[in-house]
Amino acid sequence: MLQLNQIHKRFNEGSPDEKIAIDRINLTLKAGDFVTVIGSNGAGKSTLMNIISGGLFPDAGEVYIDGKNVTNMMEYKRSRMIGRVFQDPMAGTAPSMTIEENLAMAFSRNKPRTLRRGVTHKRREYFREVLETLHLGLENRLSAKVGLLSGGERQALSLLMATFTEPSILLLDEHTAALDPSRAELISNITKAIVDRYKLTTLMVTHNMQQAIDLGNRLVMMDKGQIILEVNEEQKEQLTIEGLLAEFKRIRGTQMASDRAILS
């Protein structure tokens, strides 16, 4: 489904600030895999996400989605196959447009956009149906502007918009980090339900170790642009935060230095 082949990315090449962001990373996600990615700040998690989505292009290496080489494909073309939820709840929706208009734009993701009406009667019924699965009552507010929703509601809507067209890959970029704990848990649960329902191949970056352990069937730990630990399905069942930290110390020889890694 998703295959990263010897990806290499450097920033500010040739200047004193040169930094290796991604160092020869290989990663393969099989159909239905849900991989969580943890790592301290600057480990390269976000860069990796951007390389997959097409926001950045790698210096070397290839990205394959569904067996197709998309390494140099433009972001907007690639996003036909990729659903994405950002950390910022404001980033995934258009605030001055209504809920149904936002859903209509997401609905057009994998089809050519035409001069047909965006929100038709039939589509509105369908949107109502999918919104009901969120259990937030948004199905009764179809013509409300998205800017009026709370951060949690907007993030839930973003998640739904990113997923209901069943993309080949779902990228979640710390999508619960900007929410308060109860909202974050709600979005976590919705994520789990949606990924299960559509059997989506998912890559999720998180700072929250507990979330990384609770969600998904595989776990990857990154540090300084490299994948330093891969946990498979059987190992992940017995994984604990203490175990992860000990593992990090064993590999790197130092404590995991992160002010943002939440140990809750």
Next chain:
Amino acid sequence: MKERMITLFTAIFGSFEAGIIYAIMALGVYLSFRILDFPDLTVDGSFVTGGAIAAVMIMGGANPYLATVLALFAGFLAGCITGVLHTIGKINNLLSGILMMIALYSINLRIMGRPNISMLNTETAFSKIENGFEKIGIDDFLNSLLTMVGLGDSLPETWGILIIMIIVTFVIKIFTDWFLQTEIGLAIRATGDNKRMIRSFSANTNLLTILGLGLSNALVAFSGALIAQQGGFADVGMGIGMIIIGLASVIIGEALFGTKTIVRTTLAVIGGSIIYRLVVSMALRIDFLDPGDMKLITAIIVIIALTMPKLLERSKEKKRKARRKAERLSLIKTSVETEGLNVIMAPEEGKGENHAAIKSDS
């Protein structure tokens, strides 16, 4: 008194006629400024391009309707070029508009061959319409109505332009409303609202920006072609400050008629354009002001419209704060009287607890 009524009617009639034609330009500015969030100064140039093409073609004997439609396409092209400069050339949006405006000044001069073309005594789209209306007798009928209510001395030359332009402008309004609800239209709106989001839903934001600016300037040039024919001349300076007039119409309209839906907002923009013309014609009736002051008046209208909401908000906020402070003071006063100093200490304790909580979280 009666004389006053009559001149007032003439002023209002003139404002409506001009306002409804300029409304098409204002709809164009609404597309770029509000929908795409792109303050597009190309407008000052493309408006003239429209007028210039119409004038040159009409004086060359071409069909005035054809000339008007061609002006529309020229405007589309000009807008697209601005879009390309911004999206592919990565030039700042204001600057790409200014560059295009300056370039168009020379191009417009080339099109016209001289700075001013008069179309008096030539058949334009409007003179055709006027003749048509005279034949049907609608003018006579409406004028007899006016005479009945005592305005017989101020009969307008023709009703044709007003009536036809109301129809044309509303057709364009309905087209705009429809277009902004289509799949492509939604994507254009999202491009102005949240680029990153719509890109993540497989929309080519560069292409959409170019298309949006093209459509915007098509409307502007169309309006320019019509204004040139209504006034009977095209002038290379007729577009100066057009963007500000467009903005004034959009802002006045939105403030007076609301922006709840697209359909409502486009109607508001048309209303804003007519009201702007009314305000200007009223202002010009003051002896002290002359037509040269019009741009200054427009600029002041826009400045007031842009700053007032913020100033109002700030003074409201100040009042709210003052009220809250007064409430708190009176609360502390009463509690000191009843319970002594303990109450004043309490918030201190609360603060300490909060601090601890934040620490344990991080």
